[in-house]
Amino acid sequence: MINRTHRINVILRWAGTATLLLMLLASINGLLLASPFVQSGTTYYVSPTGSSANTGLTTGSPWSLSHAIATVPAGSTIRMLGGTYRMGNFTITRQLTIQNHDATPVIMKGSIIIPNGEWIVDGSRWRRDNWTAQFPPPAWEGSEYLNPSFPYANYREQVYVNNSSLVQVGSLATLTSSSFYVDYANFRLYVGANPIGNTVESTIYNAAFTIDASGVIIRGITFMHYADAAIFITDTNATIENSTFTWNGIQGLRFNGDAGNVSGGIVRNNVFSFNGRKGFSGTYAHNLLIEGNTMNANNVENFNAEYDAAGFKVTWSDNLIVRDNISTNNTGHGMSFDIGSDNPDIYRNRVHGNTVHGILFEISQGADIVGNYVYNNPDSGIRISNSSNVRIYNNTLVNNGNHLRIYENNRSPQPWEVGATFVTENVRVHNNLQWNNQAAYNNRMSVITMWDYASCPNITPMFTSWDNNGYYRWSSSLLDYILKWQGSPAPACDDVYRTVAEFSAAVGFETNGVDVVNAVDPVFVNAMSENFDLAVCSPMLDEGIGLPSDLAAMLNVPANTTTDIGAWQTTVPCVPTATPTPTRTFTPTPTFTPSGLSLIGATRTSMTLAEGGVSISFNVFLTQSPAAGELVTIVPNIPSQYASQLTFTPANRKLDTSNWSTGRSFTFTAVNDTSPEAALNFNISFSSTSSFAVSLFNGAVGGVVATTITDNDGGGGATNTPTNTPIPPTNTPTNTPVPPTATNTPTRTNTPVGPTATPTNTFTPVPPTNTPTNTPIPPTATPTNTQPAGSVLIGASRTEMTLNEGGVSVTYNVTLLQAPPA
Template structure:
């Protein structure tokens, strides 16, 4: 044991963190398509009698009532009665914005891929030295973000203009003088657009619309959007303000801020691809009872917004009862799944959270969450972080190769809202329970729970930790636990469970394995986290409480394996 108040996570790092920071879960990390191959799922939804049809070449004079006589989108949206279905033929709908003011179902024609784009094809370029100019460009999307959302290293992040050449994004720069190959500049004062890549023989697309589909009017409650693609919008591909909206099997990608923003209750997002958006994949604000299930949420924060403030694969705030289940969340330049600011009763289960450039799963200044049966690997600084949050129950997660597999921390930040405090939302880290998890060979430490920021014993934050397994290739590295015994000994390093058990009385039934050969998984180095035959994790887990078992989708009251279960 070494007394160290600044081990691994410095107090300055923690100070920065305080500012920010039923399906089967696959036990292997899925392979995700790159941006060049991103598409829309092929769907085959039934077409009800009385449906309306649209296409990119639809004519107002057509009947709109058959696949071979489609309308333009605007006419169908205006003409279809509440409760109707509008069927989108495949192709690209340019410079489109849809405001729903009635309950509608918008769906793809069977086996076709309709793309709705907030951009137009730009031609008429004039060469000016080594760059090219478009005159009469009347679109400029200036920053709308508060200053803390912008990383000083990327000052153009708040500018929401976008230009693509043959589907490849150009980088926006702040002046004409900085335009070069692969970049663009919008001169809003003089209505000019400049690019540094020769457009000859290429398709140039530039953003002209702020949102794609706006389900904002309360009369749109209960609408369904399925099988569509929404791209190139300056703000969001989809903005939801009405209740009970369902979005499924759609692709929301390459939008300036968010793939989808949910600012209402009862939304269901299922089976979607939400990728390559400028700031966040999913933005939830007071998105009570949000169901985020079976989505791919990847490669978001392409504009490099601040990771500690607003960027995320999916981020919810002020939300009660959100469920995040069965999602694949990978390669976001941000936190993967983020429960933030006074959110309560969250369920985060059966997800694969991999290779995000900040924490995999964050619970910050919030209360009461189930975080269970997730496969979480390759994230930094933490696989799971519990920060100024209470009543987190962390069960049956597989945590591997994260900088810290699990980080639990309390700081001096405290809630001052009496109505929230009365509901247990104190912003004090208390009542964290950690059971049945596998901590596999992190790059820093397995379980970091220093009490130094507020000079306290870690047991105040985490009264129960047991029935876990720790695997390392060598006995001294990485450390199993960093823990505060009391206010004076606020950060002790324990290299073995035996020494930790002796000092704290915790982890009585946990397992410490040091072996050059991994006995747990089929092939963890290849991201295959299935338990191998004879794994010491088999049957070693404590029976689950009924609500956690139900959330994961397994039987309660019987012993389970350690790590992710489904």
């Protein structure tokens, strides 16, 4: 039997009441004519062009999405066939699963395309009349949300021209070719550039879904162009997974518990990128599981970065599990836990390249912050502000403005800040690795700021324990501090400790800290390529205290046994090698520095190829890891007018979680034609596609290499060309190292500290008493190639070094990249 009592929950907004009435009547008609075999637990199919006249039971006879949401009973699954669905403002009032059908992308957009014929020329601008989609700022939002330089950020209209967003302005007088203006009084939309012949999309829906039922599942869908959040959740146990939220006005997803508890949700394996203010948020959203998500480049509207902008932010949300996420390049905080967000477990996340703090825990209590990689955040890596009962263990903190900032001020709770005490106390800091080689940050490590303690330093009120942490900086001469104790108001105290020993002597903590100063990093495998695995025999191995069972489970290590300092835990024992074997192979190491949003890098930035000359090979890599099981294909992009001038092998390279950071090589060769030509200068780049339908790597472009091709036919290129085919040598240079009489074994010296003579671990490398000597055996035959002028013929096994007066020496090999003549 047809269930005619289903409430129609589809709220549609469109230009004109007549159109709205027709659409509502069509939905009612479809409901009354629904097929008699609609039943719970059944799978139904929808498409962008589906019809209520179809059965909805096969891919060849799909319904429309609006008809399915209005019709199917609780427990049903709605599978969306691939395509773009320009619709929204649906309310889901019963338990449903809505997901993609197969690998064909499913995209829901809150915008419509404005046809060319609807634009009217208005002087030097263009307008669309009868524009009724208006999204002014919420009445409760104050000026504190805004950056004064972007006063219209919280007006939530959006316009895109050929997929590029325009900036909203507040008057016709300020309209430019890259902006738009909405005239609320006269219902007009203006753009400053000619829209004719271009694809212009503009937002008309506030959200895609409001979930007002328990247990709803949304998966495998891309959401774009919604004015506020693509999904609002107002009930319990929602699951949002394997979806992408991008270019939405405020955020991708919001757990909105202002009117009640929205506990028990799951946010898993999603991408939140390029949203207006933040990736997603939650209020009164208790017991959430947030795992495996990527929050990237949010706050494109340039809201106040220090107030409410973040990869994600929660308030009044207790008992969250936040693990294995990536939050990067957000204009604001990476992760923010604010006002009564008690007892979160925050572990195994990578939080980097955000413009303010990496992890902010504020006006809350009971956080466990364990095993995170937090780096390149210019304010603080981890900031604890007016919060208590926090355990900070085994985090790896690299090149942040301050790695740890533990803070308390004299702020008093406001009426809405229920339960907030604003007291920072009972903080435990153990086994954290703080690493800095940035002169811009003067090798700063940690800052403690507290209010109105007349006698400084007085660590007891704020901290229960602080020990077994590791500190590395490449030079002591640039060091501002290992730890700064900053009292307020001044001049209560402003004490600076430049070594672990000074800190320990002053406050009695950090008696087992590891303090390393060395121009050559002995701590990580390769910090500059973001490989923060501990090096073999790193001074941080086995220097951490054992963890209680709950924290040990977060790191997947045994409880109450010695750990390594930092997030990386190794089971490989330290077996020092006597002397490294010299090598004549020069292999540049990728030195990726986060720069904007590029996902592809190359180990070269330029190359010069000569017709008839040698080929050049280099590696192309990814700047962040693909997801588990994801395969990313990289291909070179050669400008079409130069495609006949060079060849490359292979045609593509495949990267995954095992090789993304080192990459794989391409080889480029200039085509040896017979036409005289001037030297050619152009750029090549690399683009990627993913084996996943929804991935940041689909359409990514990067790794630009400036390329020059010189001619050998008298066209202004190099005139010296190879005269014969290289003859391989009959023997190979052999390096015979002289074994050292002493190995370079790191040692620790126990230095008495203060009157109690507490040992402090200090790592001091001991140089070897002799060095390897390379004795090459010359080859009996040598190629007689002559390299084109300007080519690089000499390589070195290091690209930089720092020497300290009285410090250790630095040794490296210099090699030729081509054999000299006999």
